[in-house]
Amino acid sequence: MNKFLSQIYRNNAYKATVLKIVSFILYAWNDALSKLLTTNSQMPLSAHSVIFYQYVFAACLLIPCYGTSFRKTQKTLIYPGYHLLRAILCTLGTVMLNQSFTVMPLSYAVGFNLLSPFITIVCAYLLFQEKLSLQKAVALLISIIAYLVLLDSRHYQQTTISLQQCLMPTIALLCFQANTLVTKKLTQEKETNINLTLFLCIAMPLLLLPFEGMQFEKLSQEQIIILLQMAINGTLAIMALHQAIACVELTFLLPFGFLKYSIVSFFGYLYFLEVPNSIHTIGISISMLALFYLNHQAKENKSQLNPLQSSKSI
Numbered sequence: 001m002n003k004f005l006s007q008i009y010r011n012n013a014y015k016a017t018v019l020k021i022v023s024f025i026l027y028a029w030n031d032a033l034s035k036l037l038t039t040n041s042q043m044p045l046s047a048h049s050v051i052f053y054q055y056v057f058a059a060c061l062l063i064p065c066y067g068t069s070f071r072k073t074q075k076t077l078i079y080p081g082y083h084l085l086r087a088i089l090c091t092l093g094t095v096m097l098n099q100s101f102t103v104m105p106l107s108y109a110v111g112f113n114l115l116s117p118f119i120t121i122v123c124a125y126l127l128f129q130e131k132l133s134l135q136k137a138v139a140l141l142i143s144i145i146a147y148l149v150l151l152d153s154r155h156y157q158q159t160t161i162s163l164q165q166c167l168m169p170t171i172a173l174l175c176f177q178a179n180t181l182v183t184k185k186l187t188q189e190k191e192t193n194i195n196l197t198l199f200l201c202i203a204m205p206l207l208l209l210p211f212e213g214m215q216f217e218k219l220s221q222e223q224i225i226i227l228l229q230m231a232i233n234g235t236l237a238i239m240a241l242h243q244a245i246a247c248v249e250l251t252f253l254l255p256f257g258f259l260k261y262s263i264v265s266f267f268g269y270l271y272f273l274e275v276p277n278s279i280h281t282i283g284i285s286i287s288m289l290a291l292f293y294l295n296h297q298a299k300e301n302k303s304q305l306n307p308l309q310s311s312k313s314i
Contacts, residue, residue: 107276
């Protein structure tokens with residue numbers, strides 16, 4: 001067991017994989033808890049209030065650690081403007097996604113997240129001039145078809161969902177993807193994980209403070225316990241994701257996109273007995289097909305490249 005853990009610690013690919021899966025589980029758990037607070041409570045909280053209190057509690061947990069355990073950590077922020085941009089993107093994306101949980105199943109809202117790998121491909125092509133290969137173009141085409149199927153499946157939900165409501169998780173997805181790109185830039189500049197995490201936990205409640213007004217909602221004991229759990233989950237998930245992004249290239253993490261859908265579907269069924277309808281399942285299956293195709297072609301290209309590299313070295 002120790003040997004296995006040591007291998008994971010030394011190998012960036014293994015480490016990034018484990019950290020990414022851990023972040024998926026914690027984020028999916030928080031998605032379910034957020035929906036519980038906004039829909040199933042006797043005194044439901046608004047989506048922005050859930051996020052506000054979650055990150056206030058998270059900041060309260062992190063600040064003492066920052067002042068003691070991380071005394072030797074570099075505390076000067078690298079590119080403060082990028083940190084502020086990340087906070088704005090995360091705040092918009094998280095509030096919109098949590099708001100969408102109040103009108104649609106968890107798996108439906110998160111299902112749009114499976115399009116994120118292909119948005120990454122487009123951004124890599126436009127921003128970093130990476131080549132758009134044939135397999136990437138085919139995967140992009142498949143992803144567009146999957147998105148249209150997901151949109152069509154809104155008519156087959158128990159409660160019909162409007163197109164405007166479907167745009168909320170879509171816009172949230174774009175915010176999260178932009179945040180990932182900015183985070184990658186900061187990790188390349190050697191920004192510390194604790195700085196990345198703590199700035200988010202402080203800045204997000206400040207950005208949401210005007211929406212809370214002068215009178216804060218009175219929390220019940222049950223709500224406080226759930227929000228504390230969300231604060232712990234969210235902090236660990238953010239730190240795990242930051243470390244995963246720092247360890248490997250962004251494209252390495254693309255094939256793991258479908259895992260979040262599977263995990264959040266489990267929590268949706270566990271907490272709310274939510275089961276995806278057939279049309280939605282078809283849309284998700286098409287998205288997974290595109291992911292599989294992209295990953296399979298990447299492996300084939302790598303295997304073809306290795307013999308060439310070996311012959312050159314000879």
